[in-house]
Amino acid sequence: MSTAHHQPRPESTTLADLIGSSRESETPDWPDEDFCKRLPKIELHAHLTGSIRRETLGEIWRRRKEQEPDFDLEDPLVAIPPGKVDFDLTTEWSVEHATRQVLRDFESDGVVYLELRTIPRAFDETGLTKEKYITTILSTIRSFQSETMHTRLILAIDRQNTKEEALDTVELAIKYKSEGLVVGVDLCGNPAAGDVRIFREAFKKAKQNDLGITLHFAEIERQPIKDELDILLSFEPQRLGHAIHIERMMSSQSHRAGNTDDRILREIRQRKLCIELCLSCNVYAKMLPNRHGNGSSSFQDHHFKYWWKTDCPVALGTDDVGVFLSDLSNEYYLASTHFRVNKYELWHLVFYSIDAIFADQSEKDRLKSSLLAWGKENNLDVGDDDESVNEIIDHEDEEGENSAEQT
Numbered sequence: 001m002s003t004a005h006h007q008p009r010p011e012s013t014t015l016a017d018l019i020g021s022s023r024e025s026e027t028p029d030w031p032d033e034d035f036c037k038r039l040p041k042i043e044l045h046a047h048l049t050g051s052i053r054r055e056t057l058g059e060i061w062r063r064r065k066e067q068e069p070d071f072d073l074e075d076p077l078v079a080i081p082p083g084k085v086d087f088d089l090t091t092e093w094s095v096e097h098a099t100r101q102v103l104r105d106f107e108s109d110g111v112v113y114l115e116l117r118t119i120p121r122a123f124d125e126t127g128l129t130k131e132k133y134i135t136t137i138l139s140t141i142r143s144f145q146s147e148t149m150h151t152r153l154i155l156a157i158d159r160q161n162t163k164e165e166a167l168d169t170v171e172l173a174i175k176y177k178s179e180g181l182v183v184g185v186d187l188c189g190n191p192a193a194g195d196v197r198i199f200r201e202a203f204k205k206a207k208q209n210d211l212g213i214t215l216h217f218a219e220i221e222r223q224p225i226k227d228e229l230d231i232l233l234s235f236e237p238q239r240l241g242h243a244i245h246i247e248r249m250m251s252s253q254s255h256r257a258g259n260t261d262d263r264i265l266r267e268i269r270q271r272k273l274c275i276e277l278c279l280s281c282n283v284y285a286k287m288l289p290n291r292h293g294n295g296s297s298s299f300q301d302h303h304f305k306y307w308w309k310t311d312c313p314v315a316l317g318t319d320d321v322g323v324f325l326s327d328l329s330n331e332y333y334l335a336s337t338h339f340r341v342n343k344y345e346l347w348h349l350v351f352y353s354i355d356a357i358f359a360d361q362s363e364k365d366r367l368k369s370s371l372l373a374w375g376k377e378n379n380l381d382v383g384d385d386d387e388s389v390n391e392i393i394d395h396e397d398e399e400g401e402n403s404a405e406q407t
């Protein structure tokens, strides 16, 4: 297939423009919700406990209450308002029950490859150790046996962990990597907390052992530790989560040579790191720069509009679907609606992020061939093989460079 098939991307527009024009009648190529649901999707940024439904939290609570009538914790359906999840999995049964529900939900949303992430946790009261927590999740993944969705696990280091705790998490990841289900490590948690320098050794060890590395990156405006973004990049991640407060990309001001943010941005683009973007999470949690001076931001302020035109793969993710109540199909639909991403371009977002998954080449090959087949069945002009799609990718690299120069 020639690059001529690639459709030029429209300029981003305002919500008023979108609402004011009847999209479907003008352009048959716009995705609807059904298209987004059926599109085979890849979820690379989902935290396990944040992905649990409220009903499941209630079930876990009731079971514990039956077994331990003196159990002193208020029913989460009463204690936790909708839109918030603050709940600990403290028994093997609850870990298994919650994991199964989360897998079922992603599968029924049309996810074909899932990388779930979680911070290993222990509860002395119930005898749950960090290792038992992880092995319970792994056995649930193994027994889930979906025909369509393959799942892998990322172990997350909490920014408030000690150096030793972080090393223990990496050791656990190394121990279970050989079975093929644990594929990487993450750094997450309160972005205002901790000094990331103490995690150097842990990430070095992860790298030496061929674990994938993804990091929550630039989630808040001022990093507490000077040069935090440089330090994080020195851990050699393949992927970055959120990547919000990197000033130049957010601003339309002209290029300021030598600016730290600009250097960081160039580095990310040069390395072609995959950017994991979570639209609803960033908007509802008010994580975006406050451009309107009224304390709120909208989807159209989201930096998706910058990244999807670059040569960095973009992986849309839900972050915490139990909290933000927007499944992955809806995240694709939101991207399409707010940034005028057409059917082919949505498909291509998924296709281009396949190489950023942490699973092995055979899994990448499976995903590429099923995406290509789906694209053809759905009359998208996808070409016959990976190579022809790569032609398109090359073309986009040039576009990305151009648009970066223009900002």
Ligand SMILES: CNc1ncnc2c1ncn2[C@@H]1O[C@H](COP(=O)(O)O)[C@@H](O)[C@H]1O
Residues within 6 Å of the ligand: 047, 048, 049, 050, 117, 118, 119, 120, 156, 158, 188, 189, 190, 191, 216, 219, 281, 285, 319, 320
């Ligand atoms: C903008 N979103 C976010 N940013 C940073 N860290 C986040 C997060 N959403 C969740 N977590 C981190 O993941 C843990 C829950 O997953 P698990 O119980 O371990 O599966 C939370 O405790 C928090 O530390």
